[in-house]
Amino acid sequence: MSNTIQRTAVLTGATSERGIGLATARRYAREGWAVVILDLDGEKSAKVAAEIGNEFNVPAFGHAVDVASEDSVTAAHGAVQAEVAASNLPTVGALVNIAGITSPVSFLETTLELWNKIFAVNATGTYLVTKAFLPEMISSGWGRIVNMSSVSAQRGGGVFGKVPYSSAKAAILGFTKALARELGDSGVTINAITPGAVDTNIRVGSTDEQEAALARDIPVGRTATTEEIAAVITFLSSDDAAYLTGTTVDINGGSHLH
C-alpha cells in the first residue's frame, strides 16, 4: 500500500462500468489519492473500490448510499469517518457529487413522482451529501467540492435532457454559486461542471440515428470520453485550482449555444 497518501476523495455514483464516476475514481487513484466510492449497491461499491485500490496501490473502500435519503447519507458518512480513522487516512479533502438519474419522458408525460425522483437524486442528493461532508473540510481549512450538472441545465434538450433533468441540473448550478459565497475564504472551493454528451450507460436507449445527430451538433464532432470529464474534476480538486470557486466549467466540445 502506498505510504504517500496526502488526501482522500469521496465520490458518489462511481460504480457504473462505463460511467464518469468510475473513470474519475480511477483518475484520483492514479494521482495518489485515497478513494471512497459511495453508490446504491454497497457490495459493488466495495468491489470496485478494491479493484481500484489494487490497481493503483492506494487505500480505497466503498459503501452503500442512496443519496436521496438523509438517513442513508448519514449512515454512509459515519461509515466513511470510521474507516478513515481506522485506516489512518487524511480527512476527506474532495467530494464529487456524481450520482444522477434522468428520464427521456416528454413534459406532458411526466408525473409529479418522476419529477420528485429526479430532483431527489440529482439536486437533493447533492445537498445532503455536501452537508454531511462539508464540516470536516471547513475544520481542516482545505476542501474541494465538484458538482455534476449538465449542458442540459444551460440549454435543455437532447434525448435525455428533458424538463425534470434540466431543471434539477440547473438547481445544482444555483446551489454551487450560493454555497461558494458562503464558504468565502474557508479554504473550501465548490464548483460545478456541465458536460455535454458523454458516452456512458446513461445514454443507453437512444438510437444510432439520435447519437449521430447529436455528434453533428457538437463542433468537435464527437461525444466526450469519461476520462476527459475526470481530468477536469481532478484539476478542480488540485491546489492549483484554489482561485476557482462558484464557477461552472463547460465541457461540451464547443457547444456554447447558451
Ligand SMILES: NC(=O)c1ccc[n+]([C@@H]2O[C@H](COP(=O)([O-])OP(=O)(O)OC[C@H]3O[C@@H](n4cnc5c(N)ncnc54)[C@H](O)[C@@H]3O)[C@@H](O)[C@H]2O)c1
Ligand atoms: N453521460 C452523459 O452524457 C452526461 C452528461 C452530463 C452530465 N451527466 C451526469 O454525470 C453523472 C454520471 O452519469 P453517467 O453518464 O456516468 O451515468 P451512469 O448511469 O453510468 O452513472 C450514474 C451513477 O449514479 C448512481 N446512482 C443513481 N442513483 C443513485 C442514488 N440514489 N444514490 C447513489 N448513487 C446513485 C448509479 O448507480 C451510477 O453508478 C450523472 O449525474 C449524469 O446526470 C452525464
